[in-house]
Amino acid sequence: MSETTTTDLYEVTMALSYLRERMTEPATFSCFVRQLPPDRGFLVCAGAESALSYLSRYRVGLDDAKAFAEALGRPLHDLMPLVGTRFTGTVRAVPEGRVVLAGEPLMEVTAPLPQAQLVETCVLNHLSHQTMVASKCIRCVIAAQGHAVVDFSLRRTHGTAAGLQAARLAALTGYAGTSNVATARALNFPAVGTMAHSYVEAFENEEAAFTAFARCHPGPVTLLVDTYDTESGVAVAARVLRALGRADGSAIRLDSGDLKELSFRARAVLDAAGLTQVRIIASGGLDEFAVHDLLSAGAPIDVFAVGTRVGVSADAPYLDSAYKLVEYDGRPMMKLSSAKVTAPGRKQVFRRRGCADVIGLADETPPVGSVPLLETMMRGGARCTYLPPLEEVRRQLTAEVAQLPAAAREIRSPVPVRATVSKPLAALTVRVRQRIERAVFGTTPVGRSDHVSG
Template sequence: MSKATITDLYEVTMAFSYVREGMEAPAVFSLFVRDLPPGRGFLVAAGLEPALDYLSGFTVGTADVRDFAQVMHREEQDLRPLAGLRFDGEVRAVPEGTIVLAGEPLLEVTAPLPQAQLVETYLLSLVCHQTAVASKAARCVLAAAGHPVIDFSLRRCHGPQAGLASARLGALVGFAGTSNVAAAVRYGVPASGTMAHSYVQSFPGEPDAFRAFARTHPGPVTLLVDTYDTERGTRAAARVINELGAPAGCAIRLDSGDLGALARRARSILDTAGLPGVRIVASGGLDEYAIDALVRSGAPIDVYAVGTKVGVAADAPYLDAAYKLVAYDGLPVMKLSSRKVTAPAAKQVFRRPGLSDVVGLRDEPVPAGAEPLLHTVMRNGRRIGPRPSLASSRARFEADLGQAAEAVRGIDEPRAPVASVSPRLAALTDEVKRRIAATTRSDTP
């Protein structure tokens, strides 16, 4: 099954009608988030790179036509006008890692109307999921206040591909490593892993398990100490680490219970054993809220490992995003539905210092002291320029984050900046509204 069929049925029915009606002039669609989820002061744009991979390979083949005909209960020959359709349009987008606000286009697609319509569902799915996860991960980095954060999300994500994406997105916003082997290899992210409780349970006692693990993996080890009793496990780990000569980089991991209290007791045990350099890694249901509370309490935790709640963006697992037609055949269009009004025409976002953004028209002059955020990244269905590295995307995120006020970066009740609208876009919006109103009146019997 090709990716062309990974779409909603109405994308196919509309595209087919457009082809039959000869409506293949250029259309501009804008993908944006209407409102930020509760508890978010910003979003981190993500998903663009896999979206471009998808678009560059998008083609409707004969097998796809057969599948379309089957689900539409039509003869295959009826749908043959769609065969051979490929994406050969233009994409303008904000780079991955860019901090974005409500109402700002993350990307805009300009292509013949049937093409631009058929790719809607896949683009929304990719960009929404990855932006939601990247934004959650970014908040964990903020909450950790300089402590390393590790991705442990693979086993709890909504499928292996989502886990791969989660590891990449964590690295994009500053995670120090991942447990995901495939992601470590594919993206060059440091791999991080210890042992499971089952490993400890497989041996007569914790010291036996720890010594066996150290024999197999000479050098720094991280030992899981809470299989039975955390304090007893920490003492056993301390004895084994001392037997090894206390190599630099050793750690223990806490995975359950009152992590703050247990970390304090473990730190005391390790220090008493002459092991002040042994780090404490905490995991087990952590997200930015739990990390923030632990950091603020002064818990002696050195590394935070996050999984379930971050990999599925648990408190905000979806975005109120839309992919809307804003121009067709050179004519600006807009939607006027209650509470879902869209602004017309291709746009640009102008970023001024402090995330003081202005949404304007694509062809507006760049205001003094502002930076245009959307750049052409695909033309004629092909990428322009090399694929950016994770390091460059991370640098972009860090630069934007440095502009954010403390209230925007806050973990509890952050205050999101609101982008303003340029006078030219406001004037065009009023003009299109008047045109629609006049057309509506003339259509009324």
């Protein structure tokens, strides 16, 4: 399946019309999130790397034109003006792993109008999905309060490509490992895993299963203890680990039931057996809410394996994201629809300590004590910057999250951090609005006060 034809049909119909009307001057589109999902005090920007890779490969070939013609029910000749189109524009974006707020541009794409329009769908998809999952991942790290978190999401993400992205974002946000071998290998990131209940069931009893597993795998092992009865499973695991001298670095895994109560009982059994060094790993439908509640209750859990609910961001599975035209042929543009008003012009986010951000114009003087957040990552359709090593990204993200107001980091009912708008941007918004309203309505309507985003 062609990446080029993986798009919404209206991108093609609009691009064709632009070409017919000779509207090929540079256009800037801004990608942003209008509102944060429930229980989110901030977001973590992600997806720029894969979006840039997509843009650098973008080409419309003859086969793509044939597919578009078939979809539209039109002769191939009508679609030929698109053949040979590639992305030749400039991209400014927030580096991956940075905290972002509602209304702030994650990426701004400037290119000839047909090009900038054609790439909308995939750019928005890359940024929206990965920002959503990265934001869920970091909340698990916050909830874990220094305890290790590992990614077990691959088997239930919405496709293996999404699973690869989730594992990468887990690494980016500070997880200790992933069950996803491909991502672990690609990123030199620890691969982690235990055993399934089916493995235990395949043997005559738990002792035989645990012994066979430990004999097969040298070094520390993790034994799944809740296939039948958890407490007896912990006792069997303790007996096997002691008999084989394999306690150091090893762990048991709890995957079901009342994890709080079971973790207390498991810890008591292990300690009574003199295995204080054996860790307890918890899994089974966990996310930041469950992790927060378990640790708040004092559960003696050392490692949290999060999977399904994090890999699909179950409580907030989408972002209210948009990709809107803000400038064409040097002229600032904006949308006036009720509740979806956008701000005009190319923008910059000026970051101050604590993410007290100011959204301003791209060419305005930065406010005192601020640094610009968006960086130029592509010129002439070619990459000009690359993501720093993951360890560096993790360190910066950790520091930035630590600077957020405590209320924004709360797991339940956080208070979102809100960016302010610079005076030059506010003034431009008023001027552009008046210009549009005069052109559309012949006058400026009275009493309009829609909220401006992006």
